[in-house]
Amino acid sequence: MSAAEVAPTPLGPFPARVLGSDRLGGLALVRLSLDPRTVLGGPGQFHMLLNPAGRDYLPRPVGLIQLDDGGVGVLVDAASAAGDMAGPLLQVLGPLGTGFDLAAVTSATTLLVAAGFGITVLPAIVTKHPQIRLIAGFRQADHVAALKLVERADHDEPAVAPDTVLSALASALATGRYQQVLAAGPLGMGRAVAGLCVEHGVASQVAVEAPMACGFGACNGCAIELGGVWLRCCIEGPVVAGARLVA
Amino acid sequence: MRVGGLELAHPVLNASGTWDAEQSHRLFGEANPGLAGFVTKTVTPEPRAGNPAPRIATTASGLLNSIGLPNVGRTAFLTDLLPFLQQHVHGPVICSVGGFSLHDYVETIVALDGHPGCSAIELNVSCPNVETGCASIGADADETERLVLAARAATAKPLFAKLSASVSDIAEIAQAAEAGGADAVVCINTVKATVVDRATGASRFGGGGGGLSGPAIRPVALHAVLAVRAAVEIDIIGVGGVGSVDDALDLLAAGASAVAVGTALFRDPTLAQRIASGLSRAR
């Protein structure tokens, strides 16, 4: 079968029951009745999640997480878990978008950087590469509890302001130990991380966040400008080569 | 069934700018699953990047967008996209045309008239997210008639005019389109709307402006279809908040001959199929 004939991955939308949720500070890990073998994509890919009976008419992009007990979870803020994502029956479309290229990842030479919900793309990488170094930042102190998802990583005290993530990253890059950085978080943070990596001559892949209405290339709502070229984050991202973010 | 001079297998189309046939083919294995044809994103003479981000905001009952007609431009549309659509779309390909002057529209229509991949032309005279052209033409009956006349002279293909409800009298604009020689009118485009930045008092959208779509505008679309039905003989394609078989049946009962689904496809990309089969059972 040629590449053009490869059968498309089934995307759903799949129904997902809410099985329960665990508080992580101001966030909540909502457990969903999904089979990880059929729905989970690679780290960096995302899903569109909707509560058809909920507040919002359109789904929102989320990073599904494979849990240690084999289940599937999604990290949302506690208000969403109690409200819009309380179910009972949610709808999930995906996996969507580009994921990280993990071919060259080693614990010794790869550095992870995550801000906010960016943390959700990392558990699968950390599970494969325990002791990999992670620099994490959160806007709110009560979101720091999300680090429980990546407890096998080697991380410092997390930052509760984005610029602290950047100074920790600059120091780490200055050691010369790292050959690549995988980062996930809001676009502004992604651009800053990519800029530092370019300065230090270190390769980076960055998963960026943008508002999304469809998640599959139909609405053009998620487009961001990279060096004069517009890119739809949902299909040409969310993971992009860091160098493109600073071009 | 025949709608506006086009043969359709059933009465469900997509709304312009809400389905990407190439991405659909790649992800879902079909360019226009469940749709009786395919309506393209509006094409303009030159490529357009669209408006700066942010471009979308959700509301409880729909979507606000200020996308600003990003598209590949006429040349790439004709040489790259249209051959793909010709090969992969089931049913007719309806090309949505936009512009900033009468000349813009006519040049594109002449080019499309000669292309076997284009089955029909939809004149977008109703996009709220660009500063000139489009909606300003469609807000004036005389300008609309002049544009449709010029378009009619440039093509023998079925010609639709896509109208806005953000005008004082949509029935009058529909009459102008009919007088100019349109085969059908498409009612409605998004309704002018925005989100505000409280600190500045300005629109939060990068491009200002904005348009509302989804369930919130369903009653507006129904009113428009009723008003236009009473004013013209030509076919009407009803658009605005269609998300279920019942929504489609309402628009058809109000006088539409076909419907187009837009924002609801973002919520569930498999919806068109269910609406089409639901309609065939219900009618």
Ligand SMILES: Cc1cc2nc3c(=O)[nH]c(=O)nc-3n(C[C@H](O)[C@H](O)[C@H](O)COP(=O)(O)OP(=O)(O)OC[C@H]3O[C@@H](n4cnc5c(N)ncnc54)[C@H](O)[C@@H]3O)c2cc1C
């Ligand atoms: C690739 C990608 C991956 C992402 N991954 C995740 C992820 O894993 N998890 C995640 O949460 N976000 C993720 N996001 C961001 C997410 O899509 C939303 O932007 C984010 O959750 C904010 O949601 P919102 O825009 O609806 O919030 P807003 O509409 O701005 O809501 C504001 C506040 O209201 C709260 N709220 C929502 N619903 C209710 C309710 N019913 N009752 C009371 N309060 C309510 C919200 O929790 C929020 O605090 C991701 C984004 C991208 C692009």
Ligand SMILES: Cc1cc2nc3c(=O)[nH]c(=O)nc-3n(C[C@H](O)[C@H](O)[C@H](O)COP(=O)(O)O)c2cc1C
């Ligand atoms: C993201 C988005 C992009 C759109 N782009 C176009 C466009 O290029 N040309 C056009 O005529 N209408 C465009 N529309 C309007 C739709 O075709 C449709 O008229 C409108 O959204 C109402 O239908 P709905 O409520 O089913 O979405 C767009 C709408 C949305 C939401």
Ligand code: FES
């Ligand atoms: S979210 Fe719709 S095009 Fe990316």
